Amino acid sequence: MSDVAVTALCDIYPDRVDALAGPVAEASRIKPRAFTDYRAMIDARSAYDALIIPTSMITHGIIALDALRAGIYTAIEVGGAASLEECWALVRASEEHGAPLMMLENCCYGRRELLVTNLARQGQFGRLMHCRGGYAHNLSELLVEEHDNNRHMRIYNYMGRNGDIYPTHGLGPYAKLLDINKGNRMVSLVSMASKSRGLPLWISENKGPGHPFAKTDFTQGDVITTAIRCANGELILLTHDTQLPRPYSRAGLVQGTKGIWIESDIGKDDEPPLHFRRMGMLHIEGKSPMAHDRPNLRELWEPASNYLAEYEHPLWREYLEAQGNGVNAISAGMDTIMLRAMIDGIREGRAPIDVYDAAAWMSITCLSEESIQAGSASVAIPDFTSGKWIERKKEAGKYSLD
Ligand SMILES: NC(=O)c1ccc[n+]([C@@H]2O[C@H](COP(=O)([O-])OP(=O)(O)OC[C@H]3O[C@@H](n4cnc5c(N)ncnc54)[C@H](O)[C@@H]3O)[C@@H](O)[C@H]2O)c1
Numbered sequence: 001m002s003d004v005a006v007t008a009l010c011d012i013y014p015d016r017v018d019a020l021a022g023p024v025a026e027a028s029r030i031k032p033r034a035f036t037d038y039r040a041m042i043d044a045r046s047a048y049d050a051l052i053i054p055t056s057m058i059t060h061g062i063i064a065l066d067a068l069r070a071g072i073y074t075a076i077e078v079g080g081a082a083s084l085e086e087c088w089a090l091v092r093a094s095e096e097h098g099a100p101l102m103m104l105e106n107c108c109y110g111r112r113e114l115l116v117t118n119l120a121r122q123g124q125f126g127r128l129m130h131c132r133g134g135y136a137h138n139l140s141e142l143l144v145e146e147h148d149n150n151r152h153m154r155i156y157n158y159m160g161r162n163g164d165i166y167p168t169h170g171l172g173p174y175a176k177l178l179d180i181n182k183g184n185r186m187v188s189l190v191s192m193a194s195k196s197r198g199l200p201l202w203i204s205e206n207k208g209p210g211h212p213f214a215k216t217d218f219t220q221g222d223v224i225t226t227a228i229r230c231a232n233g234e235l236i237l238l239t240h241d242t243q244l245p246r247p248y249s250r251a252g253l254v255q256g257t258k259g260i261w262i263e264s265d266i267g268k269d270d271e272p273p274l275h276f277r278r279m280g281m282l283h284i285e286g287k288s289p290m291a292h293d294r295p296n297l298r299e300l301w302e303p304a305s306n307y308l309a310e311y312e313h314p315l316w317r318e319y320l321e322a323q324g325n326g327v328n329a330i331s332a333g334m335d336t337i338m339l340r341a342m343i344d345g346i347r348e349g350r351a352p353i354d355v356y357d358a359a360a361w362m363s364i365t366c367l368s369e370e371s372i373q374a375g376s377a378s379v380a381i382p383d384f385t386s387g388k389w390i391e392r393k394k395e396a397g398k399y400s401l402d
Pocket of ligand 1: 057151
């Protein structure tokens with residue numbers, strides 16, 4: 001991005017800072033300042049306009065807190081919270097120091113998520129009743145290999161914890177769609193976990209009894225389901241499914257009084273046109289084929305890509321036109337659009353995915369752990385806006401998800 005420079009870098013490992021310094025200097029046309037202690041980087045705040053914190057899931061909250069307390073515009077990578085206290089501390093720090101916090105939830109800017117958002121906002125599904133999402137991604141190999149070869153610590157979350165430890169990819173787009181924190185809020189949840197077998201099985205089959213984790217008791221259930229009730233009566237279902245053999249999915253579904261959309265990733269990547277299946281399938285009452293003309297009930301679904309011409313989100317229309325490569329861009333695009341949203345937010349002093357969203361979404365992790373520990377008891381989800389959700393106004397603006 002020609003209008004952005006990375007002017008400072010930090011990692012606790014000096015070799016990582018050194019490895020990044022060269023490429024970053026070349027891309028940014030300026031030598032970045034290098035740090036191994038994030039507190040020193042916060043002290044050097046005149047060197048930058050905003051801080052991006054893509055450290056591990058259990059460190060980014062703490063670092064973000066110190067950055068907000070220093071009044072810095074702070075962007076954090078996705079992940080769940082270890083405690084409600086952490087979520088409240090982020091909210092208080094952002095409010096007291098007037099520093100926006102933006103959560104970098106790229107899936108909120110996904111092409112199909114924004115297509116569905118656009119369809120829903122224009123009333124195609126009627127009144128929304130139910131959304132599902134999730135993080136379904138077989139991580140067993142990655143958790144072990146990255147730990148062994150690349151100083152990666154995510155696997156430690158699978159020992160001792162048991163809950164939806166990565167809720168925001170599946171929740172974010174639909175929390176926005178359901179106006180959570182602006183006219184609606186998440187009220188309570190119930191979580192349930194299967195037993196834990198996938199990761200130990202992968203280790204025994206691929207690494208053998210001599211591996212350091214061969215005798216580890218993993219506690220994180222292979223499949224976790226969380227049901228969330230909203231103040232306006234909608235039901236959200238979330239799934240965390242990361243240890244069993246399976247293709248990647250975010251398991252999306254949006255259902256209202258007039259129609260339904262489901263994510264569908266079935267098919268080969270090189271099968272043209274890629275966007276046909278990536279956009280999922282839908283059924284809209286009065287528009288899609290109806291039961292009386294189609295005896296085969298599966299034919300009542302139609303490709304959501306049929307609606308791209310009319311309902312493609314303007315952000316994606318603009319992105320694809322700029323790329324000049326038509327319809328197949330999907331993943332890189334959402335990262336780029338999200339980072340442009342952040343840059344726009346830094347300039348305007350706002351965050352399209354703000355501290356209230358981050359706190360509410362991150363809290364699902366520790367609350368799902370609590371619910372599972374209590375035998376799938378219902379637990380209350382705090383109102384991190386302290387009542388402001390009732391009157392908070394939706395924001396306009398190119399990157400707003402409201
Ligand atoms: N949005 C997405 O699609 C997506 C995808 C992957 C990962 N993530 C998120 O990105 C974050 C990083 O994930 P990762 O897989 O790259 O992890 P990683 O462990 O590979 O990288 C984290 C880096 O942070 C550094 N670090 C840790 N504590 C630090 C501290 N106190 N000060 C300075 N540096 C510190 C580590 O040394 C490491 O280099 C996580 O929050 C993860 O949830 C998001």
